[in-house]
Amino acid sequence: xHDQLPAxxxxxxxxVAHDARFKVLACGRRFGxxxxxITEIQSALQHGAQVAYFAPTYRMVSEVWRIxxxxxxxxxxxxxxxxxxxxxxxxxxxxxxxxxxxxxVRGRAYDLIIIDEAAQFPNLEDAWNGAIRPLLTDRRGRAIxxxxxxxxxxxxxxxxxxxxxxxxxxxxxxxxxxxNPFIAPSEILSAQSTMPARRFAQEYLAEFLADNSExxxxxxxxxxxxxxxxxxxxxxxxxxxxxxxxxAHDYTVMCxxxxxxxxxxxxxxxxxxxxxxxxxxxxxxxDKWRIDHIIAEANSIGEPxxxxxxxEGLPIIGFTMxxxxxxxxxxxxxxxxxxxxxQLIHDAVATGELLAYQTEQLKGGGWRYGxxxxxxxxxxxxxxxAWMAVHDHxxxxxxxxxxxxxxx
Ligand SMILES: Nc1ncnc2c1ncn2[C@@H]1O[C@H](COP(=O)(O)OP(=O)(O)O)[C@@H](O)[C@H]1O
Ligand SMILES: [Mg+2]
Numbered sequence: 001x002h003d004q005l006p007a008x009x010x011x012x013x014x015x016v017a018h019d020a021r022f023k024v025l026a027c028g029r030r031f032g033x034x035x036x037x038i039t040e041i042q043s044a045l046q047h048g049a050q051v052a053y054f055a056p057t058y059r060m061v062s063e064v065w066r067i068x069x070x071x072x073x074x075x076x077x078x079x080x081x082x083x084x085x086x087x088x089x090x091x092x093x094x095x096x097x098x099x100x101x102x103x104x105v106r107g108r109a110y111d112l113i114i115i116d117e118a119a120q121f122p123n124l125e126d127a128w129n130g131a132i133r134p135l136l137t138d139r140r141g142r143a144i145x146x147x148x149x150x151x152x153x154x155x156x157x158x159x160x161x162x163x164x165x166x167x168x169x170x171x172x173x174x175x176x177x178x179x180n181p182f183i184a185p186s187e188i189l190s191a192q193s194t195m196p197a198r199r200f201a202q203e204y205l206a207e208f209l210a211d212n213s214e215x216x217x218x219x220x221x222x223x224x225x226x227x228x229x230x231x232x233x234x235x236x237x238x239x240x241x242x243x244x245x246x247x248a249h250d251y252t253v254m255c256x257x258x259x260x261x262x263x264x265x266x267x268x269x270x271x272x273x274x275x276x277x278x279x280x281x282x283x284x285x286x287d288k289w290r291i292d293h294i295i296a297e298a299n300s301i302g303e304p305x306x307x308x309x310x311x312e313g314l315p316i317i318g319f320t321m322x323x324x325x326x327x328x329x330x331x332x333x334x335x336x337x338x339x340x341x342x343q344l345i346h347d348a349v350a351t352g353e354l355l356a357y358q359t360e361q362l363k364g365g366g367w368r369y370g371x372x373x374x375x376x377x378x379x380x381x382x383x384x385x386a387w388m389a390v391h392d393h394x395x396x397x398x399x400x401x402x403x404x405x406x407x408x
Contacts, residue, residue, distance in 0.1 A: 003038055005071065007051065012036045020171030022089040025146040026155075026161040028204045032144035034060075035116040038067060040144060043243055045092040047259040049111035050139065053096045054132070056121040064116070065096045065211030100125045109138035119147040119155035128154075143407050149208045151361035157210045179202045196334040199357075215330070215357045215369060223346040223354070228258075230288050236314040237261065239289040242385025243296035243316075244378045245280060245305065246271065252278050253382035256289050259390045262336075263343045265289070267350055269379065275301070279309055293386040295319050319385055323368065330369045332391075342387060350379035
């Protein structure tokens, strides 16, 4: 960020010029939302206004706080680091708040409030209606919500309000990252090639993604192989595998991938018939394919089974599935299928599980991946773990790697 504020770019200008009292900006990452917000704050301060900046994390708050301190230094009458408050010689004042502390903001009255990355704050509805909106009443203040979307949460409702002609105080604006002329188009292309289309649509195109929409695209185009025979491979390629354990009503699945060609060679799916028998089957497959790396789900029954197989000398490690570790695991497979980086066996059950796989928006704004109610996702998980085993350095899997334990 510059010492001086930069001149607004072509898509920021009309947003600032618009005279709506409440503005909702749904824009891609790095569109220039925060820059625009700071520009608005600075021009309000010049007129002696009382301003507040809110953001969901302390890190964002302190970044903007640093910038505001620097920009206003020549005109500062008083500054409080504790309160993140700057008072100017002309009577104007700006305060920076974390949305996490929104309930402690009392007895203030503002002319302008910025809520940056509003969609990333889980309790935006309560924060707005319960705490922030009343702060604008006394001075008939304005508000700007600027954010990259996060599904159809409360920020989406505010966005719709801005589109609604019966709510004249509200206006909405929409712009992708590419609308910022200071972002190199090659950066956007690079992001596009390394993330699932869905995530790119949300983060860079600023789309409000719907719940329960399909996760895997291009499934049929890559599901074209028939199961292979181990004897087909004379040249000893590197085989890796993923294992998802069956529970009471589902199946244990082992997916074997030729890591050299990224082609699935075997997908074994068997009903729970006692752990010892299941381990025997996994060991048999591991020996047959001379698999050099197996990643298996480690939750509950997974861990003792993995330990037993490790004791038998199998190169198997566990992956603990959590809400946090599951997303990058699944998204890596989503991306591989979208980009046709992987080829899969066409199997009615497994292809069906990929096609049926869904996301559901969590209240906190994230996505939960899973089979539709009553459906199974054993083959999806086994394939995702096998795909993870293909790679040693997939950046998307960095988070997942924390969940890996190595014990042999
Ligand atoms: N009008 C502008 N002129 C020059 N650079 C800009 C302008 N608007 C944004 N930028 C630059 O673009 C990048 C992203 O801007 P930022 O405001 O942080 O985006 P966002 O908050 O939408 O993620 C930053 O490097 C910022 O300095
Ligand atoms: Mg920002």
